[in-house]
Amino acid sequence: MKEGRTGERMTAEINEQPEVLAALVETRAEIATVARSIAERSPRFALLVARGSSDHAALYAKYLIEILLGLPAGLASPSTTTLYDAHPDLRDVLVVTVSQSGSSPDLLEATVSAKAGGALTLAVTNTPSSPLHDVAEFSVQIRAGQELAVAATKTYSATLLALYLLVDAARGGSGEHVRDIGELARQALVESSEGVERAVERYRFADRLITTARGYSFATALEAALKLTETSYLTTRAYSGADLLHGPVAAVDTDTAVLAVTSEGRGGGAMWDVLDAVSGRGADVLTVGSAAASMPASLCIPLPETTEEIAPILEVLPVQRLALGLALARGFDPDRPRGLHKVTRTR
Structure with a gap:
């Protein structure tokens, strides 16, 4: 295959997201059917299994499940199964495995083990023919299409939307808050372009960066740190706004750049004092x-502006553009980050 220009794949896939998200909303009825089947089983706890960008999407789902459904939720440690051979009792537990490829050995093994332990299992994946799809009792397809760039962009935002549609349907919602998500995503990309360009010029020579947020948006801060690290090799750490003030703020000074995700709502509102503190330093x-x-x-x-729980779907769009722009400005090809592959096989 003929090699494309530097960053061509990541650029194209970022730009595809309005159409991907709009098309996914059209499958709401199909996702709602899965949500109703799960709700009928009345799970008492949700456990989310994921790695990488999918782990950040899982954290977003944890907030959705706990806040919108009032159901306790936690993030699993796959290595308890794969390395330590633990087999917890998971009766009455919903185990949601989030994997773009659906083929990571550790996530597959953790799902098989959870099913054997009595869990109700659900796969959220972009690959309907994957082993994970075959193993789980239920599945939701994110339908982002083939993603060629190594850095996840459209698969990440589509995963967020699929998880929101699932949880919203489980609580009896109609998906009204994301009905126009495709147009909102287009608007976000267009209106943020100049700001992203200014940020690229401002931070292209930065040595270290902190990302921070609270609530639903913390998933975006984590994803921002990953994207900046893997594409432009910029040393980036993510902190909850609350945790940042509990110690790491001591290392903040005039050489520190801070990317804060702040959307309307309780999470964003809680960030004002955090940013006042770091700005003061x-x-x-x-x-x-x-x-x-x-x-x-x-x-x-x-x-x-959107309802707080869907803000992360839009927040990540300029963050992806920033990671792309910084990688190019620093002389790197974000389509081919060193040492990385599209599917990471861990155990």
């Missing part, structure tokens, strides 16, 4: 989100 703060313009910051990238 001389940090250079970039805010991204629907509440970005109201926060103490050197630069902001505002986004369309």
Whole structure:
């Protein structure tokens, strides 16, 4: 196959997201059928199994499940099964395995073990022919299409939307808050482009960066740190806004860049004091989100306002563009990050 221009694949797949998200909403009825079947089994706990970007999507789902469904939820440690051969009693537990490829050996083994332990198993994947799809009792397809760039972009946002549609349907929702998500995503990409360009110029020579957020948006902060690290090799750490003030803030100074995800709602509102503190220590703060313009910051990238629980679907779009732009500005090809492959096989 003829090699494309540097960053061509990641660019194209970022730009596909409005159409991918709009098309996924059209499958809401199919996802709702799965949600009703799961709700009829009345699980008492949800356990989410994932790695990498999918683990950040799983954290988002944890917030959705606990807040919107009132059901306890936790993030699993696959190695308890794969390395330590633990077999916990998972009766009355919903185990949701999130995997774009559906073929990572550790996630597959953890799902098989959970099913043997009595769990109700659900696979959320972009690959309907995957082993994970065959193993789980139920499955939800994110339908993002083939993703060629190593860094996950459209598969990540589509996973978030699929998880939201599932949880929303489980609580009896109609999906009304994401009915126009495709148009909102298009708007977010267009309106954030100039802000992203300014941020690329501002941070292209940064040595270290902190990402931070609270609530639903913490998943975006984690995903931002991963994207910046894997594409532009910028040393990036993610912290909850609350945890940042519990110790790491001591290392913040005038050489520190902070990317804060701040959307309208309780999570974003809780970030004002955090950013006031880091700004007071001389940090250079970039805010991204629907509440970005109201926060103490050197630069902001505002986004369309939505209900708080779906904000992460839009927040990640300019973050992906920032990672792409910084990689190119620093002389790297984000389509071919060193040492990485599209499917990571761990155990």
